[in-house]
Amino acid sequence: MEKDDLEPAGKPLYRLYFKGLVTEEKEMLFAGFGVAICGDKDDLLFDVKGPIHDPAITLLEAELIALKCGLSEAVSLGINHISICCDHDQIFELVMGRFTPEQENIALLIRDVQGIRNNLTSSVPVLLTRDQSNFAYEFAIEAISSDIIIDIPAQKETCNICLNDDINADLMFSIDQCGHMFCAECVKRHIEVKLLEGSLIRCLDYRCKSLLTYGCCVNLLTPKLKEMWEQKTKEDSIPVTNRVYCPNPRCSTLMSETELSGLIIGFRRCCVKCGEPFCTKCKVPWHNNLLCDQYKRLHPNPTENDGKLKGLANEKSWRQCSKCKHMIERSSGCLSVICRCGHSFCYQCGADAGLCNHGHHIPQHYYLEHYPRRRRPLRTRTRCPQICCWCFLLFLVIIGIVVIILLCK
Numbered sequence: 089m090e091k092d093d094l095e096p097a098g099k100p101l102y103r104l105y106f107k108g109l110v111t112e113e114k115e116m117l118f119a120g121f122g123v124a125i126c127g128d129k130d131d132l133l134f135d136v137k138g139p140i141h142d143p144a145i146t147l148l149e150a151e152l153i154a155l156k157c158g159l160s161e162a163v164s165l166g167i168n169h170i171s172i173c174c175d176h177d178q179i180f181e182l183v184m185g186r187f188t189p190e191q192e193n194i195a196l197l198i199r200d201v202q203g204i205r206n207n208l209t210s211s212v213p214v215l216l217t218r219d220q221s222n223f224a225y226e227f228a229i230e231a232i233s234s235d236i237i238i239d240i241p242a243q244k245e246t247c248n249i250c251l252n253d254d255i256n257a258d259l260m261f262s263i264d265q266c267g268h269m270f271c272a273e274c275v276k277r278h279i280e281v282k283l284l285e286g287s288l289i290r291c292l293d294y295r296c297k298s299l300l301t302y303g304c305c306v307n308l309l310t311p312k313l314k315e316m317w318e319q320k321t322k323e324d325s326i327p328v329t330n331r332v333y334c335p336n337p338r339c340s341t342l343m344s345e346t347e348l349s350g351l352i353i354g355f356r357r358c359c360v361k362c363g364e365p366f367c368t369k370c371k372v373p374w375h376n377n378l379l380c381d382q383y384k385r386l387h388p389n390p391t392e393n394d395g396k397l398k399g400l401a402n403e404k405s406w407r408q409c410s411k412c413k414h415m416i417e418r419s420s421g422c423l424s425v426i427c428r429c430g431h432s433f434c435y436q437c438g439a440d441a442g443l444c445n446h447g448h449h450i451p452q453h454y455y456l457e458h459y460p461r462r463r464r465p466l467r468t469r470t471r472c473p474q475i476c477c478w479c480f481l482l483f484l485v486i487i488g489i490v491v492i493i494l495l496c497k
Contacts, residue, residue: 108150121154122227137227247271265298
């Protein structure tokens with residue numbers, strides 16, 4: 089039958105394509121339907137698809153459910169004249185009313201279909217081949233495929249940090265460089281701790297040196313962690329000796345000396361964020377009409393916060409680098425420490441490395457930097473007590489031998 093024969097004279101024609109499918113996957117039945125309402129040139133005007141959740145569904149029932157849904161949508165769209173395009177002989181005969189089904193569930197579905205048809209001015213069943221109902225067939229396939237994906241149980245993974253073994257694989261965070269996987273919550277806490285410590289953010293796996301990047305972790309971060317990481321990235325991009333912090337306690341914005349250079353002659357600068365002037369030499373708010381030495385003489389007493397910091401430093405035995413003024417805590421190792429600005433000094437007394445008697449030597453790189461004219465680094469002369477004892481014993485033996493020789497004569 090030609091398509092032009094389906095079009096009633098003088099009436100706008102719509103075609104209803106419908107399809108119900110049932111398939112078995114992993115000993116489970118999956119069913120779905122697709123509906124397409126097209127114009128007179130088979131231009132798609134409306135489509136709908138969806139799964140059918142019934143473990144005992146049959147193909148005939150799925151087809152009738154699709155037809156029922158399609159007719160209901162046509163009525164809701166205000167369509168009066170439509171052709172019901174069937175690609176199933178039994179469906180065509182049932183819609184035509186040529187026989188009564190024996191199964192009760194099929195009979196109920198046909199009764200619903202005929203009831204919906206009464207709301208239409210005309211609904212003519214037409215028998216087509218499957219090739220002529222590709223729209224609905226593809227929609228039904230998509231509905232079944234999506235239902236299968238939803239019903240497949242998610243794969244479970246174990247986080248090696250919290251040891252939770254019931255985590256969906258899609259909720260695990262994978263590190264790009266090494267492929268190690270951990271749950272998102274553990275990664276988030278790890279990032280927060282490392283940001284507070286100011287240390288590198290590496291993989292959580294033991295001894296793994298892979299670094300976590302801001303780009304791969306941005307979806308895990310809270311606004312606070314994003315701000316902390318961005319601040320750390322900015323700090324890392326500025327050398328320690330070139331960093332300047334706004335002395336305004338309500339601001340404390342990080343700047344670089346390069347960023348501030350050339351703005352105003354002298355040590356007076358303005359914060360790039362709050363605009364408050366400050367002295368880059370004293371690291372305090374700008375002191376009008378006073379030199380730095382004069383300001384220090386007029387303000388010999390530290391502020392309340394400075395006093396608290398010094399008290400805490402004395403309690404924890406921290407040392408302040410004489411070059412960059414940062415506080416340093418030594419956890420273990422030699423008394424000779426190297427600040428992150430490169431300055432090396434004695435942790436016990438604060439003197440430059442090698443210039444005190446606390447048993448450490450000047451580091452090679454520090455010596456070459458500060459004493460370039462000397463061929464080799466100065467070494468602290470120490471006497472080994474074990475060698476001295478052996479020398480004394482040898483001296484006694486020689487004396488004894490000499491005495492014995494003299495007595496024998």
